[in-house]
Amino acid sequence: MRHTMKMTLAALASLALVPAAVTAHTVKAPFPGTITALTYYPSGGYHGAIDVSSGRCNYWGAETAVVGSVHWNVTINTSGVVCNGNGYENANMAVHTWADGWKFHQKHFIKTSDSYDRTCDRCQVGNEGGTGQATGPHAHLMQEKNGTKDTSWYSGYTTRGEAVDRSETLGVLD
């Protein structure tokens, strides 16, 4: 009994040592459009992220979706205007790495003069496009760590087919 209590106290103590939760970050739509895929594609295949599309290629101003200032590592693999995909490795993307190693990815945009590493709050990093593995212009919003995708951050916040604008909350990262 004493041993059990000790173990319980140890467990509680270790819980107390878990670092305090960092500030939650809301995720908004990067441009006005429609949610076209969530955890699963309409076809049934696994996706594990949010796809937003306005259907308009090179549509002005794809904003970083996270609310609050964070640093974005912007990688440009395609310089031209690509609307319908040009291979997985050619996606343009903006990535923010959180302190716990999870990464938030925003992919497929078309390069503009705003496409560079930057620290900002919902700033533009390109235009809506289809660079990388894509069948049409859209933004792919994904949270992952070492290949494991987190789908909980948007669960219950949005649904496939929902029309969204830049003020629409798509999920919360915490």
Add this chain to the structure above:
Amino acid sequence: MTRTPSFSTRPLLLALTLCALLPGVAAAQVVAPGPALEGERCSVQGLMDSIRQGLESNSAAYKKYMRTLLREAAVTLPDSELRAAFERETDPVMSEHLAAALVARTERGADPEAIKAVAKRAIEERDPALRAAAVRSMRRTSALESTDGAYEKLVRDASPEVRQEAAQNIVEDIQEVYAGYHGPASDAAVSAATASTDPKVTAKILGNMNTQMISAESAGKIQSLLRSEDAEVRKAAALALGGVPAEQMASARQSVLAMYRDEQDAGVRKALLQSIAQLGFIGAIPELQRLRSTDPSLAPEIDAWIRVLGLDLQEWNLILREKQRMQQVP
């Protein structure tokens, strides 16, 4: 947002039912004439008036709403009006709100220069309360990168409050904006820490920052602080050196090992042991065993580190947590 409410609706329905049973209150709610609604344009002055009214509210949520409203509206507000309002404002609370709106314009990509106006006032304003307010408005933003080294001046401010606010900004920026993954921001933080002549400021920054992306030059600056006269600074420098990038680990390890033998302060020695453990993981065990005889009073601490490192955990956070757990439950 289409999130389905997760709370039970029963208590709400019950409350509504009970409200209906209180005729006086219910009737008053129905018949009392509300204020006439008037359309108004979004303006700096209008928002300032709303904020001044909001500040008198007892509701923290309402105050937060007003702060958010001003920051969100900042992108569309007339820049010249906003700047002029900020320049003439002498109430620290209102000044902080207006400064935050200007900072938001930079953070949202609307005006790269707006944050510099705030940093300029944070440095040049005569009233220390207004300087501190301006510094607070730059918290969790790109200020480390976008204010041309303002923090090296702010950490030397004549007012201790301003210096502490600047240190708090740097700590939160590195943690929340950059998560320690952006080298230039980390280097700016180290430069500010070493530029400060206030040991509390230096210790606060270095003792709480992630150094995984700092340059060799920054690592050298931190190593030089191991010789500081202030024990808190030496302790913070030792902890900061524990997390340096792989290419600076050998040099950092040599510095902390050499310092351990000459250091007299027990708290600093404990920080040095932690640094040695972080720099070597399981490979640090032989070095720690050799240090056991240097200070017998710290032998239990060294043994604790050896026990934890022997588990061969692969992440520093797990090692640190296990060490703390063992100390609480031997």
